[in-house]
Amino acid sequence: MLKFDIFLSALANGLMTGAVYALIALGLTLVYGVLHIINFAHGATLTAAMFAVFVAHSVFKIDPYLAIVMLTPLFFGLGYAVQRFVINPASHGNDSNILLVTLGLSIIIENALLAGFRSDTRSIDVPYGFSVIEIGNLFLSTPKVVAFFASFVVAGLLWLLLARTDTGKAIRAVAREKTGAALSGINVDHIYAVTFGLGAACLAIAACLLMPTFLVNPRIGNAFVLVAFTIVVLGGMGSIAGALVGGLIIGVVESLSGLYFGESLGQIGIFLIFILVLLFRPTGLFGAKA
Amino acid sequence: MLEVRDLVAGYGGVPILRGLSIDVQPGEIVAVLGANGVGKTTLNRAISGLIRTTSGAIRFDGAPISGLSAPDIVAAGLIHVPEGRKIFPNMSVRENLELGSYRRGRVNRAANLERVFGIFPRLRERTGQFAGTLSGGEQQMLAIGRGLMAEPRLIIMDEPSLGLSPLLVEEMFALISRIAAEGLAVMLVEQNVVQSLELAARAYVLENGAVVMAGSADDLKRDPRLMKTYLGM
Ligand SMILES: Nc1ncnc2c1ncn2[C@@H]1O[C@H](COP(=O)(O)OP(=O)(O)OP(=O)(O)O)[C@@H](O)[C@H]1O
Numbered sequence: 465m466l467k468f469d470i471f472l473s474a475l476a477n478g479l480m481t482g483a484v485y486a487l488i489a490l491g492l493t494l495v496y497g498v499l500h501i502i503n504f505a506h507g508a509t510l511t512a513a514m515f516a517v518f519v520a521h522s523v524f525k526i527d528p529y530l531a532i533v534m535l536t537p538l539f540f541g542l543g544y545a546v547q548r549f550v551i552n553p554a555s556h557g558n559d560s561n562i563l564l565v566t567l568g569l570s571i572i573i574e575n576a577l578l579a580g581f582r583s584d585t586r587s588i589d590v591p592y593g594f595s596v597i598e599i600g601n602l603f604l605s606t607p608k609v610v611a612f613f614a615s616f617v618v619a620g621l622l623w624l625l626l627a628r629t630d631t632g633k634a635i636r637a638v639a640r641e642k643t644g645a646a647l648s649g650i651n652v653d654h655i656y657a658v659t660f661g662l663g664a665a666c667l668a669i670a671a672c673l674l675m676p677t678f679l680v681n682p683r684i685g686n687a688f689v690l691v692a693f694t695i696v697v698l699g700g701m702g703s704i705a706g707a708l709v710g711g712l713i714i715g716v717v718e719s720l721s722g723l724y725f726g727e728s729l730g731q732i733g734i735f736l737i738f739i740l741v742l743l744f745r746p747t748g749l750f751g752a753k754a
Numbered sequence: 755m756l757e758v759r760d761l762v763a764g765y766g767g768v769p770i771l772r773g774l775s776i777d778v779q780p781g782e783i784v785a786v787l788g789a790n791g792v793g794k795t796t797l798n799r800a801i802s803g804l805i806r807t808t809s810g811a812i813r814f815d816g817a818p819i820s821g822l823s824a825p826d827i828v829a830a831g832l833i834h835v836p837e838g839r840k841i842f843p844n845m846s847v848r849e850n851l852e853l854g855s856y857r858r859g860r861v862n863r864a865a866n867l868e869r870v871f872g873i874f875p876r877l878r879e880r881t882g883q884f885a886g887t888l889s890g891g892e893q894q895m896l897a898i899g900r901g902l903m904a905e906p907r908l909i910i911m912d913e914p915s916l917g918l919s920p921l922l923v924e925e926m927f928a929l930i931s932r933i934a935a936e937g938l939a940v941m942l943v944e945q946n947v948v949q950s951l952e953l954a955a956r957a958y959v960l961e962n963g964a965v966v967m968a969g970s971a972d973d974l975k976r977d978p979r980l981m982k983t984y985l986g987m
C-alpha cells in the first residue's frame with residue numbers, strides 16, 4: 465500500500481512539473497511553428513524571467529504570483545521588440561542567420577546575468593513555499609498545484625487566441641502562407657514579432673510559477689530548455705496540443721524514472737524517449753507534415 | 755484609377771519589366787495577356803507591393819503606391835488574387851475568408867461573407883473544410899472570395915483559369931463578369947486569350963516585360979498579329 469502511495473505521489477509530482485515544462489515548451493513550439501526556426505535564446509530568456517521574479521520579490525517585495533501581471537506584458541513587449549528590431553533586421557530573411565542571432569542573444573543574456581548576479585544560486589522565500597494540499601494519503605505542494613492549473617489556463621488562453629482572434633488566425637496564416645497573408649493585408653513582420661512576444665510571455669509566466677519552489681542561477685534555463693526541446697520533438701514540432709501532452713508525459717517519465725532508478729538518473733528516461741521518438745516517430749505524437 | 759508608368763522592376767537587380775505602362779479605369783475589366791515568363795506575375799507583384807520597383811511610377815486613385823507595403827496597398831482597396839491561389843491550407847474555408855477582411859472591410863465581415871457565399875455557393879457547403887483539401891477549382895473560388903472580403907475597388911486576378919477544366923473555366927469567367935458587373939474594376943491577367951477578350955473591354959499584350967499591343971478587346975480580337983502569336987493561325 466505504501467508503495468502505491470509513493471508511486472501516486474511521484475505521478476502527481478510528475479504531472480505538476482510536466483505542466484510547467486509544457487508551458488516552457490509552448491513558446492518554443494509556437495515560434496518554431498510560425499517562424500520555422502529554433503529560438504536558441506529560449507533558455508536564456510527563461511533565466512532572465514526567473515531573475516526578474518527574484519528581483520521583483522527581493523527588491524520590490526512583489527509576490528511572484530502578482531508579478532505575473534507585470535512580467536507577462538513586459539516580456540511580451542521585450543520579445544516583440546527584440547524580434548522586430550534586432551533578430552528580423554539582423555537576419556535579412558535568412559533562417560540560418562536567425563539561428564545565429566538567437567544563439568548570440570542567449571550568450572549575451574547569460575553573461576549579462578552572470579555579471580549582474582554572479583554564478584550563485586538564489587531562491588526566494590514566500591510564506592506558502594512549503595504549504596501542502598492533502599488529498600487522502602497524498603501531500604501535494606500548493607505552489608506546484610497552482611503551477612499545474614495555471615499552466616493549463618495559459619495553454620487554454622493561447623489556444624483561444626490562436627483559434628478565435630484575428631491576430632491568432634493571422635499567426636496561423638503566416639505560419640503556412642506568408643505571401644497569401646501579406647496579400648490579405650497581414651503585416652508579416654508584425655505577426656512574427658507578436659509570436660516571439662507570446663513565446664517570451666509564456667516564459668515569464670512559467671518563471672513566476674516556478675520561483676516559489678525553485679532556485680535560479682544564470683545557467684538554469686539550459687536545463688529546462690533541453691527538456692522543452694524533447695517535449696517539442698515528442699509532441700510534434702509546432703503543435704500546441706503536442707506540447708501540452710508531451711510536457712505531461714515527460715514530467716511523469718522524469719519523476720517515475722527518478723523514483724525507480726534514483727534521482728540522478730531521472731533525466732535518462734527523458735533522453736531515451738527523445739532518441740526513441742526520433743527513431744520511430746520523427747514527426748512526434750501530434751506532428752504535422754514538415 | 756490604376757496608372758502604371760514606365761515601370762522597371764525585377765529580381766536581384768535583373769530587370770524583368772522594362773518600362774511598362776498600363777491603365778485601368780474605374781469599373782472596367784482590363785485584360786493583361788502574354789505567354790509564359792513575359793513578366794505578368796512580376797507586374798502584379800510590383801503593383802501589390804510584394805517586390806520593390808526600380809523606377810517608374812504606380813498610382814492608385816492618383817496617389818503613388820510604389821513605396822507602400824503590401825498591407826498598406828490592401829488597405830487602399832487594391833486587392834491581388836495571386837497566381838497559385840496562396841490560400842491558407844491549414845485553416846478552414848470560413849477562416850480563410852475571414853482573414854480576407856483582416857485589414858479592410860472588417861466591419862462588414864458578416865454581410866460580405868454572405869455575399870461571397872452567394873457568388874460561390876460551393877464555398878458555403880464547405881465552410882468547415884480545411885482549405886488545403888479543396889479541389890483546384892474550389893481553391894480558386896476561395897482565393898477570389900478571400901479577395902472580395904476586403905471590399906476591393908480594384909481586383910487583380912493572376913491566371914484564375916490556370917489548371918481548371920474547360921467547363922470550370924467557363925464558369926469562372928462567368929463569375930468574374932458577374933463580380934465586375936457590381937462596379938468593381940478588374941485587371942484580369944491571363945494566358946487564356948480568347949475568353950479574356952470576350953470578357954474585357956480593353957487589353958494589353960506583354961512580351962519580354964513590355965507592352966507590345968494595346969487596345970479595345972474588339973480590335974485586338976481581329977488583330978492578325980495576336981492571332982498569329984497566340985492561336986497559331
Ligand atoms: N523570385 C524570382 N526570382 C528570380 N527570377 C524570377 C522570380 N520570379 C520570376 N522570375 C523570372 O521573371 C520572369 C518573369 O516571370 P513571371 O512570373 O513574371 O512570368 P509570367 O508572365 O507570370 O509567366 P506565367 O504565365 O508562366 O505565370 C521569368 O523569367 C522568371 O524566371
Ligand SMILES: [Mg+2]
Pocket residue numbers: 794795796837912913
Ligand atoms: Mg505568372
